[in-house]
Amino acid sequence: MLSFKKKALSLFKIAGIEVNGSKPWDIQVYNENFYERTLKYASLGFGESYMDGWWSVEQLDVFLAKVFDANLENKIKPITMLPYLLKANFVNIQKGKRAFEVGQVHYDVGNDLYSKMLDRRMTYTCAYWDEYGNLAKADTLDAAQENKLDMICQKLDLKAGDKVLDIGCGWGSFMRYAAEKYGVNCVGISVSNEQVKRGNETKGDLPIEFRLQDYRDIHETFDHIVSIGMFEHVGYKNYRTYMKIVEKNLKDNGLFLLHTIGTNVSAKITDPWIHKYIFPNSVLPSAVQISKAVEKLFVIEDWHNFGIQYDRTLITWYDNFKKAWPRLKDTYDERFYKMWKFYLLSSAATFRTRQSQVWQIVLSKHGKHNGYKRICQ
Numbered sequence: 001m002l003s004f005k006k007k008a009l010s011l012f013k014i015a016g017i018e019v020n021g022s023k024p025w026d027i028q029v030y031n032e033n034f035y036e037r038t039l040k041y042a043s044l045g046f047g048e049s050y051m052d053g054w055w056s057v058e059q060l061d062v063f064l065a066k067v068f069d070a071n072l073e074n075k076i077k078p079i080t081m082l083p084y085l086l087k088a089n090f091v092n093i094q095k096g097k098r099a100f101e102v103g104q105v106h107y108d109v110g111n112d113l114y115s116k117m118l119d120r121r122m123t124y125t126c127a128y129w130d131e132y133g134n135l136a137k138a139d140t141l142d143a144a145q146e147n148k149l150d151m152i153c154q155k156l157d158l159k160a161g162d163k164v165l166d167i168g169c170g171w172g173s174f175m176r177y178a179a180e181k182y183g184v185n186c187v188g189i190s191v192s193n194e195q196v197k198r199g200n201e202t203k204g205d206l207p208i209e210f211r212l213q214d215y216r217d218i219h220e221t222f223d224h225i226v227s228i229g230m231f232e233h234v235g236y237k238n239y240r241t242y243m244k245i246v247e248k249n250l251k252d253n254g255l256f257l258l259h260t261i262g263t264n265v266s267a268k269i270t271d272p273w274i275h276k277y278i279f280p281n282s283v284l285p286s287a288v289q290i291s292k293a294v295e296k297l298f299v300i301e302d303w304h305n306f307g308i309q310y311d312r313t314l315i316t317w318y319d320n321f322k323k324a325w326p327r328l329k330d331t332y333d334e335r336f337y338k339m340w341k342f343y344l345l346s347s348a349a350t351f352r353t354r355q356s357q358v359w360q361i362v363l364s365k366h367g368k369h370n371g372y373k374r375i376c377q
Contacts, residue, residue, distance in 0.1 A: 004035040004036040004039050004040075005032070005035040007035070007039060008034075008035040008038065008039060011070075011072050011075060011076075012027065012072075014070045014072065014075075015066040015067055015069070015070035015072055016066055016070075017063065017066055017067070024057075024058040024059040024062065025057060025058070025059050025062040025063040025066055026057065026058075026063075027055055027056075027057050027063060028055060028056050028057060029054070029055045030053065030054055030055060030056075031049070031052075031054035031055070033054070034049050034054045034055050037049050037054075038076075039076055041272075042073065042076045042272070043073065043271050043272055043273045043274075044272040044273045044276065046273070047273035047277070047339075047342055047346075048273070050338060050342050051335050051338045051339050051342065052335075053338075060341065060342070060345045060346075061315065061345040061346075061348050061349050061352070064345060064346050064349035065349040065352050065353050067349075068349055068350060068353040068355055069353050099191055099214050099216075099233075100191045100214070101280045101281055102191065102233050102279055102280055102281060102282060103190065103191035103192035103193065103195075104192075104193075105279075105280050106278060106279055106280075107170075107190070107191070107192035107194065107195055108192050108193055108194040108195075110194075110331065110332075111171075111194055111198055112328065112331065113321075113328060113331075113332070114171070116320060116321070116324035116327065116328065117317050117320045117321045117324065118141075118317065118320070119141045119142045119144075119145040119173075120142050121142075121145060121146075121149075121171075121173035121176065121177065122170070122171040122173055123145040123148070123149070123170070123173040123174075124170050124171075124229065125148070125170075125228050125229035125259060126148065126229075126261075126306070126307075126309055126310040126313050126358045127141060127144035127145045127147070127148050127309060127312075127313040127316075128144055128145075128147040128148040128151055128306060128309055129144045129147070129309055129312055129313075130306075130309070132147070132151065133151075133154075133374075135147045135150060135151060141313070141316050141317075141320075144309075144313070145173070146177065149173065149174055149177040149178070150177070150181070151360075152174065152226060152228070152257055152259070152360070153177070153178055153181065153182050155255075155257055155302065155360065155362050155374060156224045156226065156255050156257055156362075157255070158178060158182040158184050158224065159182070159183075159184075160182065160183030160184065161183065161184070161185070162182075162184040162185070162223040162224060163184070163185050163186075163187070163221075163222050163223050164178060164184050164185070164186045164187070164222060164223060164224045164225070164226060165186075165187050165188075165189075165218065165220070165222040165224075165225045165226070165249065166186055166187070166188040166189070166225075166226050166227070166228070167189055167215050167218075167225065167226070167227040167230055167246075168189070168190060168191075168215075168227055168228065168229060168230020168231075168233070169186075169188025169189060169190050169195070169199070169210065170188075170190065170192075170195055170228075170229070171195050171198055171199055172188055172195075172199040172203065172208060172210060174186075174226065174228055175188050175206075175208040176203075176206060176208065179206045179207055179208050180206065184207075185207040185208070186207070186208040186209070187208075187209045187211065187220070187222075188208065188209065188210050188211065189210075189211045189212075189213040189214075189215065189218070190210065190211075190212065190213075191212070191213075191214065191233075192212075193212060195210070196210045196211065196212045215230075215234075215242060215245055216241070216245060218245060218249050219249070220249055221249060221250075221251055222249055222250060222251065222254065223251055223254050224250070224254045224255050224256070224257075225246055225249065225250050225254065225255075225256045225257075226256070226257045226259070227246075227256075227257070227258050227259065227260075228257075228259040229259060229260065229261070230260075231258060231259075231260035231285060232260060232261050232279070232282050232283070232284055232285070233279070233281065233282050234285075235281065235283055236266075236267075236268055236283060236285070236289060239285065239289055239290070239292075239293035240292075240293045242293070243293045243294050243297050243298065244297065247297045247298065247365060250365060252365055252366065253364075253365075254364075254365070255301070255362055255363070255364055256298065256362070256363045256364075257360060257361070257362050257363075258290075258359070258360070258361045258363065259358070259359070259360045259361075260284075260285060260290075260358075260359055260361075261284050261307075261310075261356055261357065261358055261359075262284060262285055262286060262287060262290070262307075262356070262357040262358070262359045263284040263285070263286050263355070263356060263357070264286070264354075264355065264357070265286060266286040266288050266289050267283055267284065267286070268283065269283055270282050270283045270284065274343075277339055277343070278343050284356065287359075290359075290361065294363060297365075298363035298364065298365060299363065299364050299365070299366065299367035299368075300361060300362075300363055301362045301363060301364050301367070301368060301372035302360075302361065302362040302372060302374055303359060303360075303361050303362075304359065304360045304361075304374075305357050305358065305359055306358050306360070307351050307354065307356060307357035307358040307359075308351060308352075308354070309358065310347075310348070310351040310356070310358050311348050311351045311352045314344050314345070314347050314348035314351070315344075315345075315348050317344055318341065318344040318345060318348070321340060321341075321344065322341075325337060362374075
């Protein structure tokens with residue numbers, strides 16, 4: 001055990017972190033088994049030991065940003081990665097019934113939780129806080145999310161009467177906004193029972209439709225297609241299939257906007273802790289993987305990276321979650337609180353350190369002959 005502790009202390013020192021130190025980003029260790037558990041099982045042991053109360057830190061997001069900046073996660077050789085790699089190589093873990101697992105595990109966890117954590121429209125993707133074209137700087141989460149939704153509408157050049165498909169529609173924030181502000185008709189698909197149920201119950205007279213459906217089962221034609229925060233669940237084995245389906249269901253002169261979290265390095269699997277507790281079967285795409293998937297199907301008209309904006313969005317979600325906890329704790333236990341806190345703040349740290357990105361990519365089937373102009377420039 002002493003060798004594990006010595007190794008861990010040397011790694012923390014690289015990141016400027018002291019064990020049981022006095023700074024707000026210094027880790028406080030309560031169980032000496034923490035060192036062995038973390039070095040053997042990496043992120044899985046690290047995250048689970050936090051959930052179990054083996055360690056804490058006052059400023060978790062700052063601590064994790066220091067860990068990521070020092071690249072400590074790549075200095076550990078865990079014993080847990082091989083099964084994930086083998087499964088990802090030989091099994092299509094996002095196909096068939098598996099495509100619905102993330103809906104059941106994550107998005108169905110409770111509308112009460114999401115309604116208190118998110119903005120009034122329940123938009124569960126990165127907000128846009130800065131000035132951008134004719135979009136004003138946002139001071140609230142509601143305004144920042146509306147900025148993002150309007151930016152998407154402008155990039156697609158939506159017109160009244162357009163028929164739009166939203167792949168991975170969530171609770172319908174984009175569809176509601178686009179129908180209200182731009183007069184379009186929307187069809188949204190989701191793998192979450194709770195999202196579809198709530199969406200159909202609350203859509204009122206808006207010309208929007210929610211379906212519990214996998215993207216592989218779409219057989220219609222749309223003026224435009226949008227996917228906001230769903231591509232992370234597609235999986236590298238299915239990227240090309242996904243793009244072929246979008247191309248088949250999009251009119252020749254239509255636009256497809258893909259909004260996705262991205263990673264700097266191509267991968268086949270996600271972080272084991274994220275897979276087990278947050279997003280089963282998910283994996284972040286790289287720019288290379290996306291470009292290869294769209295080759296000979298689409299022309300990339302625009303590629304916009306605003307990943308740094310997700311840091312502030314996630315911190316705001318965490319603040320909302322923390323504030324609402326007294327009203328939620330009768331439904332969710334203390335271990336869930338630590339799990340959710342670790343998820344939100346570790347995610348914020350990955351965007352703060354630029355390990356993760358947010359991309360909005362506009363694609364056309366044949367290229368805009370007069371060129372594509374980003375409406376909100």
